[in-house]
Amino acid sequence: MIKLVITIYDIAEKAGVSAMTVSRVINNTGRISEDTRKRVRKVMEELNYIPNSAARSLVSQKTNILSLLIADITNPFYTTLARGAEDAAKKAGYRLLFANSDENYAKEKDYVDMMLSTRVDGVLFAPTGDLSVDNLNRLLQHQIPLVILDREVPGIEADIVLGDSKEGAKTLVEHLVSLGHRRIAMINGSPDVSTARLRYTGYREALVLSGLPMDDELVVHLGFRVFHEDAALDALLTLKDPPTAIFAANNLLAVGIIQSLRERGLQVPEDISVACFDDIGPAEMINPFLTVAAQPAYQFGLLGMQLLIERIEAEAAQPPRKIMLPSDLIIRSSTRELQRKETNDGAEG
Amino acid sequence: MIKLVITIYDIAEKAGVSAMTVSRVINNTGRISEDTRKRVRKVMEELNYIPNSAARSLVSQKTNILSLLIADITNPFYTTLARGAEDAAKKAGYRLLFANSDENYAKEKDYVDMMLSTRVDGVLFAPTGDLSVDNLNRLLQHQIPLVILDREVPGIEADIVLGDSKEGAKTLVEHLVSLGHRRIAMINGSPDVSTARLRYTGYREALVLSGLPMDDELVVHLGFRVFHEDAALDALLTLKDPPTAIFAANNLLAVGIIQSLRERGLQVPEDISVACFDDIGPAEMINPFLTVAAQPAYQFGLLGMQLLIERIEAEAAQPPRKIMLPSDLIIRSSTRELQRKETNDGAEG
DNA sequence: TTAAGCTGTGTTACCGATAACCCAAAAATA
DNA sequence: TATTTTTGGGTTATCGGTAACACAGCTTAA
16 A cells, blocks of 8 residues: 655655755755755655645745635626636745635634634735724734725725726716716615725716716615615606616626616616626627626736735835726616607606 | 734643643543633633644644635636535535636646645546546545546546536537527537537437438537637638537637627627527626526535535545536527528528 | 865754643542 | 542644754865
């Protein structure tokens, strides 16, 4: 029976040297004669040696593992981001421990415990919202290098990569206004998420700059997960002066909204225009439909990971950095020019 | 300055006991008086103690980490699968180390090294193809519990969860035949991937059962990644008797094909029908378009992970198990009844 | 010729936790 | 009361590596 787990001691014995010599060969440290080096290397290959990360971590106090926590793995924004993060981590020789909070604070907390226990070298963290402050502070207390993604968390000072939510929202709403829409509803994420607040601010600014009145009845705050709140939509649609366009704070909300509208017999964009933040994945390539403020999701992950690795490998402390990525207005067919109402037509159904 | 990393020795000292007693409290082993237990617990909370996984792994020879390797993180099939795997892993108290081979054998190999070095307790492995046999054998040599996903690899005996590729393909092609199509092309993945072979077999069977001739000119073998092979499509479209329908072996191929067709001024389904394996994500919910054989991706991940955990925690050795999940024919609007040709029309361009 | 320096390698201790073994004091039994 | 058993806990060695130090033998400069 072949020995299953080979250690440096097995190598050392077979090569007739000490374990320390083997360690030196592996790490290219110290002085080793070319002769010994070759002999050790050969034995290592013969025995198919693989170093034990746990043992190495224990003494080096480094795990070579980074962690990526995203808020919603069903959202193409986050999976694309994950891809960017993975590429950058792999390039720098780190392993990636992957976690998905499902926009759920408790799950997020569990994962933070896991990260601390694993002693990961750094964390790329897309917070669920302002509540994440405790979880983030735990990481900071333990001096774990940290880069935050997508959402700012009040009270936390750390490197961060985020999108320009306010400008993106403003551009999107201005686009709707330019199409003639005057009654523009917003269906927003939870107000304890920074992006939801900023997108709301952008929405307001666009209205103000266009000389349109703010109507609180047109604004609904939900969550960022898939939309199920039919009641909210009912409330909007039964207003005396219902909206002719809806701005959804993210992609999955928009998908749910459009489905709900269809169930009510309303067509997009014929009856109502819909625009949202974030693109929605490969399907959009075959039937370009949603008008969106597309964020560079891959860049979020890539740049975030690069910042993190720099932070980990930096000699001296640096002040927190902030990268803000613009979003890109992509006009497709879910929005269109407001049709003049035929008021004398009396057609209600 | 607060001590950053707290060990059981710090707890022991402050609680006036030995490290072993602290270890016993943490693991609920041995005999500890209620009094000491409480005291130790209190100190642990005060100092915000978090066990060191590496140290624990070193002695227990278990890491509590499982690894998930998928073949293409841009494909919604795999991300949905990942979600199922993550849910099952979390439920059982395991951490998940995440890897993406990008359908690339060399990347896959790197990740296998990483898994071995990490001494993961088990691996959920979606192979890139038949070449993966070496990588899989490395894991097996080291007796790492293993469950394979989605693609069979000749020469490897292990638990496996896969879809019924042959039946799915057959159903899809039969659907095209039932719409009157007689010239049905197949754009397939690489022939060294089991699903590509089986989908081809299903395609053939459907043709044979329908009494249609096989025409090798109608079959193209590419890869499973996003489609860029315009030349292949050109060849199909310039045949004397070109296809009126295309069966794509997976979702991303279909997306690429449809884009390419559009660039050539061909409309789907008006000019040509397209059907494929695997659904394409949330966008499909707003504009249902692609006719697909949808596989239960989430179940792939969930069941695979459950098998893996059973395998890890099983007392005795069990023979390899195989779970085959059926796919679901979803007829949408990318396929439609073949229109009678106006042969006397002479319209060639 | 001799002290000093370099080369190549071994020894020892330690990272943080736990298994295996040991043992004093208290409780139970003879 | 003497002996056995139980309770509650401590000691030591070990997991697989690596840092720090030691040191023999050869080279080189004084």
